[in-house]
Amino acid sequence: MASSDNYNARHLSVLEGLEAVRKRPGMYIGSTDSRGLMHCLWEIIDNSVDEALGGFGQAIGVVLHADGSVEVQDDGRGIPVDVEPKTGLSGLEVVFTKLHAGGKFGGGSYSASGGLHGVGASVVNALSARLDVEVDRGGKTYGMQFRRGEPGKFTDKGRKKADATFTPHESATPPEIIGKAKRGVTGTRIRYWADDHIFTPDAKFSYEDLQNRARQTSFLVPGLRITLRDERGLPGTPGAEGPHEEIFQHDGGISEFVDYLSSDSPVTDIWRFQGSGSFHEKVPVIDNNGRSHIEDVQRVCEVDVALRWGIGYDTSLRTFVNIIATPKGGTHSAGFEQALLKSFRKNVEANARKLKFGQKDKLEKDDVLAGLTAVLTVRLAEPQFEGQTKEILGTPQVRQIVSKVVEKALNERLGSTKRAEKAEASTLLEKVVNEMKSRVSARMHKETQRRKTALESSTLPTKLLDCRSKEVGKSELFIVEGDSALGTARLARSSEYQALLPIRGKILNVQKASISDMLSNAECAAMIQVIGAGSGRSFDIEQARYGKIILMTDADVDGAHIRTLLLTLFYRYMRPMIEHGRVYAAVPPLHRIEVINPGSKQNEVVYTYSESEMNKLLAQLERDGRRYKEPIQRYKGLGEMDADQLAETTMDPRHRMLRRVGIDHAQAAEEVFDLLMGSDVAPRKKFIIDGADDLERERIDV
Incomplete structure (x- = not known):
């Protein structure tokens, strides 16, 4: 002033x-x-x-x-x-x-x-x-x-x-x-x-x-x-x-935007729907004399949508009005979701027998939106926003226009008789129905799971060795590779707060599998059931039965592979556990070196966790003139340790080393796994060819 x-x-x-x-x-x-x-x-x-x-x-x-x-x-x-x-x-x-x-x-x-x-x-x-x-x-x-x-x-x-x-x-x-x-x-x-x-x-x-x-x-x-x-x-x-x-x-255009936003493997190609509609709107107009009167104005609303479905369950919907983002949606996003649900319900019912869709079954909005990446833009003159920050579109007539454009285009695509489009539509309808079945299955799991001991309830897997404590914050679940490691871990654990769940080898590759395939897989279903918080969209971290989930696999290539598979499962279906820092990887040692002490003094045992760490220790012992027993013990698996060694190195909180898995680590694991075992072959071939010259035979764990 x-x-x-x-x-x-x-x-x-x-x-x-x-x-x-x-x-x-x-x-x-x-x-x-x-x-x-x-x-x-x-x-x-x-x-x-x-x-x-x-x-x-x-x-x-x-x-x-x-x-x-x-x-x-x-x-x-x-x-x-x-x-x-x-x-x-x-x-x-x-x-x-x-x-x-x-x-x-x-x-x-x-x-x-x-x-x-x-x-x-x-x-x-x-x-x-x-x-x-x-x-x-x-x-x-x-x-x-x-x-x-x-x-x-x-x-x-x-x-x-x-x-x-x-x-x-x-x-x-x-x-x-x-x-x-x-x-x-x-x-x-x-x-x-x-x-x-x-x-x-x-x-x-x-x-x-x-x-x-x-x-x-x-x-x-x-x-x-x-x-x-x-x-x-x-x-x-x-x-x-x-x-x-x-x-x-x-x-x-927005087709490239959808491609940029998409992170999971595709179920469909990117589909592009365009159309327009008109509506009448009464607006106040001020004449040259400064007087206000109401005029009936015809508006045109142009709709442009790009969308694709992937194998995941996350939904990414970006909406825009005249290129201004509306993060809280509005009438255009409501019309879009209304059209999706109406169109899918119609097409699923038309193929009910083929899809094994029962009369009592009913699709919900979340079933259709699962795995969807979409960009929706509408263009019209003088849209009504709720507030100057323009986060919500309020023009009511836009809802019906968007709904009609999307519903018409989607029905044509899902009902196409062209061979490629028909196969793609069939795969998508199967995915949506599987999402519905998985939602119902997950809800039933969640309703029946309670914090009970194996004697009180038979709903938990028999191979689970549960802990006695019911205090979630202190309890730990070790997911153990193989029955041999389970036997040692059983003796090494503290049964008061440490539970054990063995898995048999390599679990299902959930990167390519559908949700229903994942839930029907014994190992995956057992983990979801034991953790007790559901999966995917229905996951509720407040219901998780353990404060820590610890992946305990062998320190070799197979162990790393299994750990990657497990991380992919957690990242895709139990992500909040990773986001809240409750998933860990155990770090078992690779070598046990017994350093000889002179006289009657007891020999000293040192564990190392990598080849470089072992070589550094041996060089230091040589400089100090100290001897060690040969051959050096190399652990090829957790089952080779006795209970005291496993407890001391990997399970006892006083001595063990854990690596907390962050969301970036899990995302990177999923990306690597998608590269190495996903459905897209070309990137994998390029990776193998580009890295062939750098591979050393000694680095391959045999």
């Missing part, structure tokens, strides 16, 4: 609307932390994206400056600088000082855009300690400066600063001509410093969020080039060691 000495009517006319923004910023940007700070940046970037979406620009640049400011530049048409007749102000000043003003009202400039509330640039301006804008139009470069929404002039020279001396304009002042622009060059450059009186001290621009948004936008606007540059040098960011720059450009 201006000081009391020069506070006049001019300031009132400009700030009356923006003052409300400064008093209640949460109404406009959601919050005043990092999330709100990023929302301001999205408002500016979205204006540039709307220009590109309308075909008026091909490049956007975003720079995070070291002084805390951010700059957004584009090669669009440039904000108009001529006088707006109603206010007598330049178009540039109107855009940055008036709420609900801009090119997105009246329908003349944008047929569909993201910034429909018309408060974006003005709200960012109001919440900025300083904002500088430059516009290239008609061979000239125009400039204008603002402080907390108020137009004026900063007197700094050279490096720009937010706290430089500022002189407000006393009357309507046209933008200043600050230079020349090349013929045919147009565009807008906006640099602003967020007001630290408004935003919390820890509010910072997130480069990761900016990176994700830029990548997302480049998918949604094919051909648009977005350049990000981070000059802040913040620790933990890609630009920590110096300026970091990335360019995002994708010439494909």
Whole structure:
């Protein structure tokens, strides 16, 4: 605000609307932390994206400056600088000082855009300690400066600063001509410093969020080039060691976006559905005399969907309105899900006999959404959002339009008579029915599982050696490889809090198997039943019967293979156990070295866990002149240890070493397993050929 000495009517006319923004910023940007700070940046970037979406620009640049400011530049048409007749102000000043003003009202400039509330640039301006804008139009470069929404002039020279001396304009002042622009060059450059009186001290621009948004936008606007540059040098960011720059450009559309988002093996190819519908909407219109009246306007809603199903159960649905993300959905996502469920119910019932679908069976939404990756975009003029943050689409007519477009296209695809499409549809319908059966089966498992001993209930596998303690936090379940290791582990464990569950060799490869195949596999079903928290979507970590799950396999190639299979099972069907840090891998030793002590002193036993560790120890003993018994014992399996050795090295909490499995480790294990044993052969062949020259015979465990 201006000081009391020069506070006049001019300031009132400009700030009356923006003052409300400064008093209640949460109404406009959601919050005043990092999330709100990023929302301001999205408002500016979205204006540039709307220009590109309308075909008026091909490049956007975003720079995070070291002084805390951010700059957004584009090669669009440039904000108009001529006088707006109603206010007598330049178009540039109107855009940055008036709420609900801009090119997105009246329908003349944008047929569909993201910034429909018309408060974006003005709200960012109001919440900025300083904002500088430059516009290239008609061979000239125009400039204008603002402080907390108020137009004026900063007197700094050279490096720009937010706290430089500022002189407000006393009357309507046209933008200043600050230079020349090349013929045919147009565009807008906006640099602003967020007001630290408004935003919390820890509010910072997130480069990761900016990176994700830029990548997302480049998918949604094919051909648009977005350049990000981070000059802040913040620790933990890609630009920590110096300026970091990335360019995002994708010439494909949302089909490529779905391919990027997909992580599991495919059940279907990527399907693309497009269509449109129209509806009538009553909107208030203000005539030239300032009077408001209601008009009936016809709107057109364009729908574009790309989707594919994979073998997993996770759902990734991204929805957009005029390329603005709606993370909380709205009428368009409701129409999409309604169409999916209606279409699948119709097609499953039509193939009930083939799919073994009973009359009492009923598909639910989760059965259809399992394994789905989809991007849904709708484009329409003046959509209704719930709130300025635009996270939920509220236009009610969109629901039915999206539903009709998707249902019609999906019915055609699922009912196709073409050989390839028919086979794909059949596989998908089987997957959906299996999801339904697995959901029912998992619910029944969950209802019957209780924390009981083997004497109280026969529902738990007989091969489980349970512990006596019912305190979940202290209990541990060891998943043991083979019966021979089980015999030793049985003697080595503390039966008070350590339970044992043996598995016979290598379990099912769940990377390629369906959920029903996984549940019907004895080893997989036993683990899910013993842990007692369900699987997949129905998994409830609060029901888990053990505080720690410890994978105890042999220290050889087969043991590593089994551990990878087990991790893949946990990652795909019991992921919360990994996310909460409750899955561990035991680390059994590879060697037992008995160091000879002189005289009657008892020999010392040392365990090593790798070849390099053993060689290092032997070299140290040789330097110290100490001897050891030969041959050195090499453990090929857990069954070769006696109970005392297994307890001391692997099971006793006082001496053992455990490796906690993180979500990144499990994801990496699944990716490696998908490469080595997935259904896609080409990447595996390439991996084998590329690595053949580096393989040493000695590294193969025989």
